[in-house]
Amino acid sequence: MDKKKNQWxxxxxxxxxxxxxxxxTVWPIIxxxxxxxxxxxxxxxxxxGETFKFGFDNFxxxxxxxxxxxxLLTTVLLTVxxxxxxxxxxxxxxxxxxxxxFVRRTLQTIFFLPYVTNTIAIGMVFAxxxxxxxxxxxxxxxxxxxINTIIEALGGKRINWIDGGSSYAANIAVxxxxxxxxxxxxxxxxxxxGLQGVNKQYYEAAKVDGTSRFxxxxxxxxxxxxxxIAYVVITGFIGGFKEYSSVVGIFGPAMGxxxxxxxxxxxxxxxxxxxxxxxxxxxxxxxxxxxxxVTLVNLYVSKKKVHY
Amino acid sequence: xxxxxxxxxENKVTxxxxxxxxxxxxxxxxxxxxxxxxxxxxxxxxxQIAMKILVQSGLYIFLIVxxxxxxxxxxxMLMSSVKTIEEYRATVPTLWPHQFRFETxxxxxxxxxxxxxxxxxxxxGIVSTILSLIITVLTAYAFARxxxxxxxxxxxxxxxxxxxxxxxxxxxxxxxxVSWFSWDNTFTILIVPFLVSVFYIYLLRQNFMQIPNELYLAAKVDGTSDLxxxxxxxxxxxxxxxxxITILKMMGSWNSYVWPNLxxxxxxxxLMTVALRQANWGEGNNFDFPAQMAAVVLxxxxxxxxxxxxxxxxxxxxxxxxxxx
Numbered sequence: 001m002d003k004k005k006n007q008w009x010x011x012x013x014x015x016x017x018x019x020x021x022x023x024x025t026v027w028p029i030i031x032x033x034x035x036x037x038x039x040x041x042x043x044x045x046x047x048x049g050e051t052f053k054f055g056f057d058n059f060x061x062x063x064x065x066x067x068x069x070x071x072l073l074t075t076v077l078l079t080v081x082x083x084x085x086x087x088x089x090x091x092x093x094x095x096x097x098x099x100x101x102f103v104r105r106t107l108q109t110i111f112f113l114p115y116v117t118n119t120i121a122i123g124m125v126f127a128x129x130x131x132x133x134x135x136x137x138x139x140x141x142x143x144x145x146x147i148n149t150i151i152e153a154l155g156g157k158r159i160n161w162i163d164g165g166s167s168y169a170a171n172i173a174v175x176x177x178x179x180x181x182x183x184x185x186x187x188x189x190x191x192x193x194g195l196q197g198v199n200k201q202y203y204e205a206a207k208v209d210g211t212s213r214f215x216x217x218x219x220x221x222x223x224x225x226x227x228x229i230a231y232v233v234i235t236g237f238i239g240g241f242k243e244y245s246s247v248v249g250i251f252g253p254a255m256g257x258x259x260x261x262x263x264x265x266x267x268x269x270x271x272x273x274x275x276x277x278x279x280x281x282x283x284x285x286x287x288x289x290x291x292x293x294v295t296l297v298n299l300y301v302s303k304k305k306v307h308y
Numbered sequence: 309x310x311x312x313x314x315x316x317x318e319n320k321v322t323x324x325x326x327x328x329x330x331x332x333x334x335x336x337x338x339x340x341x342x343x344x345x346x347x348x349x350x351x352x353x354x355x356q357i358a359m360k361i362l363v364q365s366g367l368y369i370f371l372i373v374x375x376x377x378x379x380x381x382x383x384x385m386l387m388s389s390v391k392t393i394e395e396y397r398a399t400v401p402t403l404w405p406h407q408f409r410f411e412t413x414x415x416x417x418x419x420x421x422x423x424x425x426x427x428x429x430x431x432x433g434i435v436s437t438i439l440s441l442i443i444t445v446l447t448a449y450a451f452a453r454x455x456x457x458x459x460x461x462x463x464x465x466x467x468x469x470x471x472x473x474x475x476x477x478x479x480x481x482x483x484x485x486v487s488w489f490s491w492d493n494t495f496t497i498l499i500v501p502f503l504v505s506v507f508y509i510y511l512l513r514q515n516f517m518q519i520p521n522e523l524y525l526a527a528k529v530d531g532t533s534d535l536x537x538x539x540x541x542x543x544x545x546x547x548x549x550x551x552x553i554t555i556l557k558m559m560g561s562w563n564s565y566v567w568p569n570l571x572x573x574x575x576x577x578x579l580m581t582v583a584l585r586q587a588n589w590g591e592g593n594n595f596d597f598p599a600q601m602a603a604v605v606l607x608x609x610x611x612x613x614x615x616x617x618x619x620x621x622x623x624x625x626x627x628x629x630x631x632x633x
Contacts, residue, residue, distance in 0.1 A: 009534070010454035017447040020504045025469050028480035035479070043483045093374055096367045109619070110375045113382070115626065116615040118563045120581050121607045125385045128597060133397050142397040146384065149401055181378065189627050213363070242473055245565060248585070269475050273482050273570060284476040291473060 032281045041278030058282035062268070065279075071263040077172055078264070079240030082179040087233055089180065090187030095221060097188070098195040108192070115185035123249015126178045130161035162250060164257050171251075171262045179246050183239070187232045194228035195221070223307045230302035237298060241291050242266050265290075385608070389413070389601040396597045415596060416603035421575070425583045428495075432579060433561035436499040437554050444508045444553065449538055451509070452516035453524065463513075466506045478567065486571060493574040498567070502560075508553050515546045552625030555618050559611065580607055 035041045036059070038052035046052070062068055093111060097104060114122070132148065135141025148158040160166040161174050202224065206216045222229070244266040247255055255263045265287045272280035388396060389412055391405045416422070450456075451463055481501050491497035519542060527537045543550065565581040572578060578586070584607055589596045615622055 006454055007456045010450045010456040010459075013446045013450035013454070016443050017504045017509070020443070020500070021466070021469075021506075023484065024481055024501045024504070025477060027484070028477040029469075029472065031480040031483075032476050043487055047487060089374075093371065096371050100364065100367055100371070107371055107375055111378060112623065113612070113615075114378060116559070116611045116622065118581055118584075118607050118611065120563075120565055120585055121604045122381060122385075124584075124600065124604055125381045125388075128388060128601065129381065129384055133597075134593070143399055143401060146401045181381070184378070186626060189623060193627055238473075242475065248565065252585070266475050269479070270566065270570070273479050277479050277483065280479045281476075284473070284479060288473055288476055292471070295471075 032284060035278050036281035036285050038278055040276075041281070042276050044275060052278070058278040059286070062279045062283045062286070065268075067260055067263055068268065070261075071265055071268050074172070074262050075241055075243060075265045078175055078179060078243050079237060081172070081176045082183060083233060083236040083240055085176070086180045086183040086187055087229065087236065090184050090191055090232070091222075091225075091229070093184070094188050094191035094195055095217065097192055108188075111188050112185045114182055115189075117182075119182060119245040120249040122182075123178060123246055126174065126181075127162060127250045130174050132158075132160060132163050162257055166257045168261060171257065174250060175246060175262065178250060179240075179243065182246065183236065187236070190228050190232050191225060194225045198224045226302070226306040230298070230306050234295060234298045234302070237294050238291055241287065241294065244270070382608070385601050385604055389598055389605050391598045393594070393596055393598060397593075409598065412596070412599045412602040413606070415599040416606055419587045419589065419599065420583045420603050420606070422603075422606060424576075425578055425580055428576075428578065429562055429580045432495055432498045433558040435495070436502060436561060437557040439499070440503050440505065440508070440557055441550060441553065443503055444505065444512055445538070445543065445550075447504075447509045448512035448516055449542065451513045453534075467510065470506050470510075478570070482570060492571050493577050494572075495577060497571050498561075498564075498577070498579065501567075511553070512546060512549055515549045516542055519545055548621065548624065551618070551621045555614065555622055556625050559614065562607075562611065 037054055037056070039055040039057035040061075041052050041058065042050075097108060097111070100107075129146045130148075131145050132141045133143040133145065144152070144158050145161075147161065152158055159170055161170045198221070202220050203216065206220055211219070243264050247262055247264060247267065251257065251262065254260065255267050260267075265283065269280050269283045269287065272283075387403065387405060390408045390410060391402070391412075392407055392409045395402060395406060451459065485491045485497050485501060489497075491500075523541060524537060527541065532540075562580055564579060565585065568577075568579045569582045569585070572582075575583075584603055587600070587603060589600045
């Protein structure tokens with residue numbers, strides 16, 4: 001009797017969450033599959049009474065879309081550049097922070113600051129530092145911007161980083177710098193937390209044996225931290241494939257110096273949210289498949305390399 | 309010393325003498341080697357101290373350089389925000405403004421409609437936090453305390469949805485909320501679709517499970533109702549997690565861009581980031597970069613203030629979630 005009453009009560013407590021999940025989570029999963037496999041699906045047309053036949057047209061249409069390959073390339077490039085760089089830097093900073101005492105908390109707070117910022121707002125600051133002002137139609141620009149001034153002071157040549165006519169490589173370089181800057185705090189936080197949990201006895205044993213610092217780092221620190229490293233790498237890959245806000249922050253909704261030069265996969269999806277959702281759904285499923293596959297590979301590698 | 313020994317040998321001393329000499333010699337040698345050892349230890353530890361200082365200063369130099377790189381964009385943002393347009397466009401950028409121009413902030417407040425947008429953002433943030441907390445607490449409580457059919461299967465299904473990228477939901481949710489519910493250009497559309505977070509439910513359930521069952525049974529014996537037990541015992545014990553959720557949720561509404569930008573074209577229902585990105589700072593040579601930077605400062609400073617006050621909760625919540633905003 002009491003048990004039955006409890007059952008009924010439990011579902012009552014769950015009801016609000018379940019209703020919302022059904023509408024905003026479960027239905028979208030079903031509907032995305034449905035829309036992706038209905039040829040040329042469009043919600044407005046469907047409301048107008050049009051029906052669509054089953055097929056793979058949406059996948060064909062998005063894959064052969066002229067900007068698809070570039071968007072995929074940009075997304076993959078940004079991911080494979082930013083994840084290793086930010087993980088290595090974060091590891092170095094975390095190890096350094098862990099081996100000092102004086103002003104450690106202050107430095108820790110400073111390194112966390114980029115996390116509590118607005119990706120789009122600070123993207124505008126990075127854009128301002130790289131931007132060349134004026135100088136349209138061959139005229140000498142008013143200001144070549146902060147970064148170019150530093151480069152020229154060091155004897156280098158100025159680069160058109162993000163303005164009209166800038167190269168793809170320069171755009172990717174700026175985005176990589178910004179994404180790494182943005183990704184550091186989370187990684188440092190997780191790795192430093194892991195370091196503080198490493199048993200000090202291992203280091204003392206290494207010291208007694210006269211092990212070099214370099215060897216200690218590779219033979220003790222990295223293996224002991226490997227679960228955390230795996231965690232930040234996996235979340236880094238997932239985040240990298242979903243990159244969008246950083247590009248909007250630096251380039252604005254145009255997603256490039258002119259028009260969609262550094263588009264990302266997520267950018268492509270958002271483009272057709274309002275109409276032609278069949279194609280957007282197909283793109284979303286492709287993205288999901290990529291993220292799923294990469295995560296599986298990551299998990300497989302970490303299973304072999306991670307010491308728990 | 310070696311010469312001395314040779315001399316003694318050459319003098320062909322008697323065995324007794326030889327013995328005593330060799331004993332003496334051994335003692336001297338012992339003493340010498342002892343001194344040597346002490347010296348060695350001293351020089352080694354000196355070397356070690358020197359090495360340690362070297363390594364420590366290397367670490368500090370590395371950390372300070374990195375900290376400088378991390379902080380510099382903030383410095384540049386602040387300095388740029390108080391320059392005149394002419395100084396901003398100067399051939400050589402100035403690290404410290406020659407002339408301070410604080411009306412940039414007035415321009416920024418007007419262009420972004422900061423007051424209005426600030427209220428919008430706070431309203432959406434507060435309402436969605438409160439509703440989200442209620443739903444999260446009730447759901448986590450049901451999963452942590454009740455036994456019902458299919459509990460584990462349901463929980464596993466919830467966790468499985470966390471693997472799916474949010475972009476996949478956006479497409480259908482746009483159709484549902486705009487075409488079917490006609491919620492476009494309302495606050496409702498910014499709040500309701502995001503009330504349930506499986507991750508927060510998971511976090512809170514873990515927290516609730518740590519509270520011993522005996523406490524619940526004791527409360528039952530005393531005739532405490534489930535809701536009262538939840539309110540009086542479980543919520544206070546899980547307070548740190550609830551505070552983390554609150555702050556992350558508030559920061560989320562301050563930073564959200566994609567969804568509000570997609571569904572609300574009416575300026576009256578914009579949130580902070582949309583207003584910042586949509587603001588118009590002038591054309592060509594009159595483009596007011598400093599005012600734009602002032603607006604960025606206005607968006608950034610409240611986040612820093614929240615961070616300074618709730619540092620512990622934010623860092624704890626973040627290290628477990630890995631979600632930005």
